[in-house]
Amino acid sequence: MRRLLLAALAGLALLPAGVALAQTPELPGDCVVDENAAVQVLLLIDQSGSLARTDPDDQRLTGARAVVRSYASLADRVSQVEIQVAGFGQDYRPGEWMVLDQDTLATALERVDAVGSVEDQLHTDYVYAMEGAAGAFAGSDASCQILFWFTDGEHDLDEDYLADGLERNYFPELVTQANVTEAEALMPGLICDAGGYADQLGAAGVSAQIMLLGTESQLDDASRRVLQGMGGDPSLQCGPGNGSFQSVDDASRLPFIMACASQVGAYQLTDAAPDVNGNLMVNEAVVDAGPAPYQLATEVRLITRGSAGSPPDLAATTLPDPSTTSDADSGMNVVLARPVGAPFSVEMSGVSEACVWVAAQAATPVVQSSAPSLYQDEPAEFLVVADGPHGRLEGEALGRIQVDSENGQVSAPDGTGWSIRVSALPIAGSFDVRVEMVSGPGLTQSVTQTFPLNEQINAPAIVTQPGPVSGEGLGPFAVDLEVDPRDGGELCLTPPGAAMTAANGEVINATAGFAGADCLQMEAGPVQTVTIDLTLDRSGFAHQVLEIPTRSVPATSPDRAEEGLLAIDFEVTPRANPALVAVIVVGLMLLMLALLWAILYGVNRLIGRIPDPRRNRVRYAEFAVEVSPTEYGELDMSLAEAPVDSQFRLPRRTPSRLDAGSFRMQRMVSPIPWLPPYARIGMGTDVIGAHQGPGLPGRTLVTEGSYRGRARDALGPLVVIGLSQTQLERLAEGTSQKAHGVLLFDIRTARGADASRIAAEIIDDSLGLIAAEFTAMNMVADMERTGEA
Amino acid sequence: MSSNVPIPGGGATTTTGRSAARSRVATSSRWFYASVAVLALSALLIAFLALGEPWNLAPGMTASFSRSIVALVVTLVLVLPAFAVFRYERQSAGGRWHEPAWRPSLIGWAGLLVSLALAIGWHGLRLAFYIARVWTGEL
Known part of the structure; x- marks a missing residue:
């Protein structure tokens, strides 16, 4: 909402x-990065022969490459970036200004390699270096000018290489071993004194970023004054002090330090550091701990260093397409990732030191x-x-x-x-x-x-914008407005409608009106509720704020009018086909009901399974019964031949059926799921008598054909005998009959002769109960026939 | 639901006293309670997926679509199988059980019915309306 x-x-x-104009983090020298900025960078690299000793692995090349890449990344945020790669030693060896962007980056890196790999100059002359730098920036109209100056030592006209003398334009004679001290002593004045090269660079707006391979303590006072003075120490009185100075005494760290020092257009996350295991995690919380919310971050730069030959790895990131630039020699890895305003994480492993920068908008x-x-x-x-x-x-x-x-x-x-x-x-x-x-x-x-602003002309006015409106189809959709008539007059919709864009890109035109009219005449009075009808020219999915201009003319001043805007938060969908909705919902309901029925029916079939006699050690035995009527009209049943344990057989069983001789048990599962399953038990005879033996809830019954039992009746003990209708008739005539019976018996309860004896006892007991049930049934039948109570 | 509800682990199911029987009863009881828990939690999950969602689905409402689809999938993958286990374990129990006010069987049935009602009556219906609107508006 x-x-x-x-x-x-x-x-x-x-x-x-x-x-x-947007203001973003600044370049060196308080130069603001914006779309109008023109940036010029002079990368001035020491080419003195001492580099063979101080930087034998050419780590400065990797560092200088990082510097160039850093400024190349600025190209799409400023109007232009130009770079010149120059060298110095005893002379200044100028390069050429070239436009630096992603297209020319490769060429610029080649120039870095060409200039940075030279170490043939015999002396280190700061005066020539600064004279050349001042000349390179002379006449520049760039708004941001940066001198990135790398050197590995102090200003030094080496006595050992002076030979017949060295010509210097700031010294009237050839410099020889005899006067070299005098010549060197001129250096700080030429650079730092008023009107010197530092002032000239400062006046041109140049900011110096100075990188020293070595330590400040190894410098003589004159060199320290120049490097640190131009590098931002105002107490040394060398230039405007708008630069920065950094030193590193370990050449293997040089690329990392130079890469960190050259980051522009971003701010550093000073709290981001690897843990004791060398893992570095940068996520939205880490960025949020910086000076700006993480939602504004557009780029995260992780400049990390592992150890020589083993740069850190990008272990994991949730951001798409991070760029990784790794240098195995120096052990440095630069990862650029672009947050998208959502929580993220970038994880690096094998990190010994890191500097993390965030570019934000x-x-x-x-x-x-x-x-x-x-x-x-x-x-x-x-x-x-x-x-x-x-x-x-x-x-x-x-x-x-x-x-x-x-x-x-x-x-x-x-x-x-x-x-x-x-x-x-x-x-x-x-x-x-x-x-x-x-x-x-x-x-x-x-x-x-x-x-x-409108003049107060007291024309009818909409007091508050209407709440959200939703509907389906073409309308009309009613929208209630609170309108204050004020002094009365006319409120018109101009034009009476607006357009909205549907989800499929089509334009839906909405027509609005006051009961079909574009204007509403109102009399002076209290605030009224007025209804606007919205009608669409086509249906579709759309959700948009309809903006309908209004024009009010007061009754008191018909020649004046005031403009307004009616905004209706309107959501519309096509009209649903109710038959289709019903079909889908009924289909879903039928699907669910069918699945439910299948579950209930399937469970009933599982529950109704006949237990496995093999697993429960159930066996059956067939026996013969002598059935004879007594003189009192009762039936007497006695075991004609008791089964012995060797006659016990394993019933044949499937989950739905059990056959034990003539005994049959059939599982019955109703398709009506709430009816419980049962087992139909029979002997294939006209009448059966059955008794579930001792040890279980007893049940004796006599019924025609078969009876309804339980599946677990198959576990026994169960005695069932079967009689045909003919046998019953003959019994009624007083003739004894032999009937057939089956015993289901758990043989775990007894073995051998005991089994035979117990089986005979069970059958005997059961036959007595079955005979009694037969007798009772006959008595009931006789009483029903004779009408006796 | 009858007044005497058979429940696994209750009543006269432990007639043999043998360890195997006791183990079967304990296992059955665990399955029963697990199925009741799944039914209840699924009902809560399906209800949670319905919270805060608009009645009208529109193109681009991917998360809202996903929630309804997830609710239907939960119904098919969790609720119905859990109900099958619930029903089997309850039906296979031999004993009878004295019922407290919130007996597990009632929770199980309530979980099933709430899940089905919400899955069909809310998630299914809003998807059905969306399909029908697309049918009307686009085809």
Whole structure:
């Protein structure tokens, strides 16, 4: 909803009258990186023969390459970057200015290799170096001029190589061993004194970045004055002091230090350091601990060093397409990753030291009016939101941003933006709202937004914008407005409609009207609720703020009118085909019900499985029963031949059926899932009698054909006998019959002769109970036949 | 639901007293309670997936789509299999059980019904409306 409100308010904002230039982190010498900046970099590399001793592995080349790459990365953020690679020793060996960007980077690196690999000069003459540098920048109209000066030692006209004398343009004679001290003593004055080369460079706006391979303590006072004075120490009185100085005594660290020292257009995360295991993690929290919210970061540069021959590895990252430049000799790895405004992480392993830089883009303020129309001499409220490089900023990130306005009181951010309250708008045709937004050091954006002001003419006015409206199909959709008639008059929609873009890119035209009319006549009175009808010319998925200009004419001054803007947060979808919805939902319900039925039925089949007699050691035995009627009309059943244990057999069983001789048990599962499964038990005879033997809940029954039992009846002990209808008739006539029976018996309970004896006892007991059941059934049948109570 | 609910591990199921039988009963009981837990948690998950989501699905609402699809998948992959286990273990229990107010069987059935009702009545219905709107508007 908050987004909708923002979108609605965004529709109220007019185009900015002017946006001030973005200010981003500075280049050396307080030079601001912006789209108008022209940058010139003179990379001045020592070529003295001492480098063969101090930097035998040419680590300066790797460092100088990193410097060039750093400035090349600026190319798309400024108007132009030019670079010249020059060398110095006893002479100044100029290069040529060339445009530096990603296309010419390879050529520039070749020049670095060509110049940086030379170490044939016999002396180190600072005067010639600075004279050449001043000459290179002479006449430059670049807005940012940088001298990156690398040297491995002090100013030195080496006595051992003077031979017949060395000609110096600042010394009237040839320099020989006899006067070399006198010549060298001129150096600091020529560079540092008023009007010297340091002043000339400073006057031209050149900032010196000085990199010394060695330690300051090894320098003589004169050289230290030049290097550190031009490198930013004002106490040494050498130039304007707008430069920087850094030294490194270990040549293997030189590329890392030079790469770190040459980062421009970014700020350093001083707290980012590897842990004791050499792992370095940079994520949004680490960046957020810097001076600006991580949502503004556009590039993270991880300059890391492992050990010589073993540069750190990029272990993992959640950011797409990081670029990695690794140098095995120096053990340095430079990773460039581009955050997208969301949480991220970049993990490096094998890191011994690191410097992490973040390039960020200042948030841009966008000013909106909270009311559709502004009136002179009335209070007003403006909403300021912040647009970052990756989209609009919301939530806690706003707390990191400072917003100031000279036009009114700025509130604290509420999660979406800031509000500016103006107690009374001026009596003028327009009102300029100027907002300055500071996202961090050097990250400042300001904007001036002009809003037209209406005279107070008391024409009908919409009091508040309507709430979100949603619907389907073509409409009409009713939108209620709160309208204050004031002195009465006419409120018109001009034009009566607006367009919105559907999700498939098609344009949907919405027509609005007051009951079919473009205008509404109102009498003076209290605030009224007025309904606008919105009708679309086509259906589609769309969600947009419809902006419909309004024009109000007061009844008291028909020749005057005021403009306004009606913003309707409108979401529309095509009309759903109800039959199709019903089919889909019914289909889904049927699917679910079918699955449920399948589950219930399947479970019933599982539950109704007949237990495995093999696993439960159940065997069956067939036996013969002598059935004879007694003189009292009862039946007497006695075991004609008891089974012995050797006659016990294993029943044949499947999960749905068990056959034990003539005994059959069949699983029965109803398709109606709430009916429990059961087992149908029978002997294939007209009548059966059954008794579930001792040890289990007893059950004796006599029934026709088969009876309904349980699957676990198959575990026994169970005695079942079968009688045919003929046998029953003969029994009724008083003739004894032989019946067939089956015993299901768990042979774990007894073995051998014991099994035979126990089986006989079980059958005997069961036959007595079955006979009694038969007798009772016959008595009931007789009583029913005779009508006896 | 009957007044005497058979439940694994309760009542007269432990008639033999043998360790194997006790183990079967304990295993059955664990499966039963696990299935009840899955049913209840799935219902909560499906309800959670419905929270805060708009009724109208529109193109580009990938996360909202995903939540409804996930809810249906949870129903098919978790709820229905859990209900099968729940039903089997409950039906295979031989004993009877004295029921407290919130007996596991009631929670299991409630979990199933809530899951199905939300999966069909909310997630399924909004997807059905979306499909029907696309059918109307685009085809």
